[in-house]
Amino acid sequence: MSDLELxxxxxxxxxxxxxxxYAKIINENAKKLKKPINIMEVCGGHTHTIMKYGLPQxxxxxxxxxHGPGCPVCxxxxxxxxxxxxxxxxxxxxxxxxxxxxxxxxxxxxxxxxRAKGADVRFVYSPMECLKIASENPTKKVVFFxxxxxxxxxxxxxxxxxxxxxxxxxxxxHINHVTVPEVMxxxxxxxxxxxxxxxxxxxxFLGPSHVSVIAGSKIYEKFPKExxxxxxxxxxxPVDMMQGISMIVEQFVDERCELEIQYKRVVSREGNLKAQxxxxxxxxxxxxxxxxxLGNVPNSGLKLRDEFSEYNAEIVYKDVLPIAExxxxxxxxxxxxxxxxxxxxxxxxxxxACKPTSPIGSCMVSSEGACSAYxxxxxxx
Amino acid sequence: MCLSIPSKVIKxxxxxxxxxxxxxxxxxDANLMMMEEGDVQVGDxxxxxxxxxxxxxxxKEALASIETYKEILEAMDEEERRxxxxxxxxxxxx
Ligand code: SF4
Numbered sequence: 325m326s327d328l329e330l331x332x333x334x335x336x337x338x339x340x341x342x343x344x345x346y347a348k349i350i351n352e353n354a355k356k357l358k359k360p361i362n363i364m365e366v367c368g369g370h371t372h373t374i375m376k377y378g379l380p381q382x383x384x385x386x387x388x389x390x391h392g393p394g395c396p397v398c399x400x401x402x403x404x405x406x407x408x409x410x411x412x413x414x415x416x417x418x419x420x421x422x423x424x425x426x427x428x429x430x431x432x433x434x435x436x437x438x439r440a441k442g443a444d445v446r447f448v449y450s451p452m453e454c455l456k457i458a459s460e461n462p463t464k465k466v467v468f469f470x471x472x473x474x475x476x477x478x479x480x481x482x483x484x485x486x487x488x489x490x491x492x493x494x495x496x497x498h499i500n501h502v503t504v505p506e507v508m509x510x511x512x513x514x515x516x517x518x519x520x521x522x523x524x525x526x527x528x529f530l531g532p533s534h535v536s537v538i539a540g541s542k543i544y545e546k547f548p549k550e551x552x553x554x555x556x557x558x559x560x561x562p563v564d565m566m567q568g569i570s571m572i573v574e575q576f577v578d579e580r581c582e583l584e585i586q587y588k589r590v591v592s593r594e595g596n597l598k599a600q601x602x603x604x605x606x607x608x609x610x611x612x613x614x615x616x617x618l619g620n621v622p623n624s625g626l627k628l629r630d631e632f633s634e635y636n637a638e639i640v641y642k643d644v645l646p647i648a649e650x651x652x653x654x655x656x657x658x659x660x661x662x663x664x665x666x667x668x669x670x671x672x673x674x675x676x677a678c679k680p681t682s683p684i685g686s687c688m689v690s691s692e693g694a695c696s697a698y699x700x701x702x703x704x705x
Numbered sequence: 706m707c708l709s710i711p712s713k714v715i716k717x718x719x720x721x722x723x724x725x726x727x728x729x730x731x732x733x734d735a736n737l738m739m740m741e742e743g744d745v746q747v748g749d750x751x752x753x754x755x756x757x758x759x760x761x762x763x764x765k766e767a768l769a770s771i772e773t774y775k776e777i778l779e780a781m782d783e784e785e786r787r788x789x790x791x792x793x794x795x796x797x798x799x
Contacts, residue, residue: 589770
């Protein structure tokens with residue numbers, strides 16, 4: 325065995341021949357399936373790989389993908405984007421967030437629009453850039469609008485810790501971190517408020533890659549055990565995904581229902597314990613977080629612990645922040661799409677009133693959402 | 706947004722809070738505060754996400770996966786060769 329080189333980590337997991345070899349194995353095994361299987365890739369990163377490498381074309385007809393809730397910005401309800409907008413419009417505020425947020429429309433417009441109106445909005449690569457912005461602008465309040473699943477939560481926690489340790493007087497947080505297992509439960513085990521149905525067609529999950537790097541595969545243990553859904557934690561590269569899909573198909577052929585890790589090179593059962601401890605130190609669960617397209621999902625959101633309220637922008641600016649919830653568009657069927665009950669074309673405003681340039685529902689907001697993927701790639705999915 | 710990039714550590718700061726990594730020829734700094742002290746060393750492969758090292762890449766596991774892929778490809782090549790020989794044996798035009 326030769327030693328690992330950096331380029332192995334890129335090339336060998338994108339190798340066209342290996343992808344085809346797995347396609348062949350999957351096609352052979354799929355012939356033994358008793359019924360078609362629907363696999364949900366929970367994470368938008370997987371959806372991206374599926375589209376980029378045209379994976380559905382390599383797979384037999386009895387293996388279908390259901391695209392998951394996508395990305396942290398897609399699921400952000402409008403009222404929280406409105407919070408960002410209102411905060412950005414405050415004279416004394418510099419609103420800082422990650423680049424993904426730039427175009428997401430709230431009811432008054434996006435952060436890009438706020439900036440066009442003169443608001444100081446900054447899109448950063450890393451949350452730690454807030455420290456520099458804060459020290460360069462001592463008369464302003466820097467509000468970090470924090471988004472992301474388990475993958476980015478510990479980074480926000482590190483920033484909170486530094487703000488406290490370094491006694492930075494002018495950084496506040498607006499926390500929108502959400503957690504993955506709770507929404508997976510919601511998708512298979514609860515009533516869809518929008519269509520009044522308990523139905524879903526999800527047979528198995530491809531577990532997210534980098535959420536699991538932090539949280540560990542242990543967060544999925546209940547899915548095979550309690551809900552009868554196999555989970556294979558899978559990496560983002562196309563070879564990873566083909567292997568992950570192959571492992572799921574094998575489970576069905578062998579009539580097994582287990583949690584497996586394909587992405588062993590970075591995911592362990594326990595995950596990154598230091599990161600988990602950081603999350604735990606600064607954040608606690610909120611009883612409900614409203615997901616755009618899905619509605620209220622119990623225990624799926626995080627907030628700063630009460631003892632850190634002085635850093636909580638939602639409390640500090642509570643007098644100016646709107647509180648009303650904003651419903652999804654009546655015609656939007658994202659909830660159904662996410663449960664595998666409908667395809668985007670079945671939405672009556674797909675491609676007309678709702679397009680990537682003027683998204684109405686969550687599945688159209690980012691390129692990782694199902695509707696936007698269908699819009700871009702037509703029928704190949 | 707959750708994509709992370711494999712990189713190689715080429716320097717660790719004295720206080721162990723930062724490191725410099727190489728991402729296919731591009732060098733940049735990454736924060737180490739999410740990793741236990743002393744856990745990340747020069748030469749390690751790590752996953753980078755929004756300016757932080759989020760975990761180490763297990764070299765043995767990566768090599769084991771690559772080895773599995775090689776074996777699968779070899780087995781398929783072998784099968785194709787065998788099939789080509791059988792096809793050739795059965796060729797009526799000969
Ligand atoms: S096309 Fe737009 S409105 Fe229709 S389901 Fe998709 S996101 Fe919702």
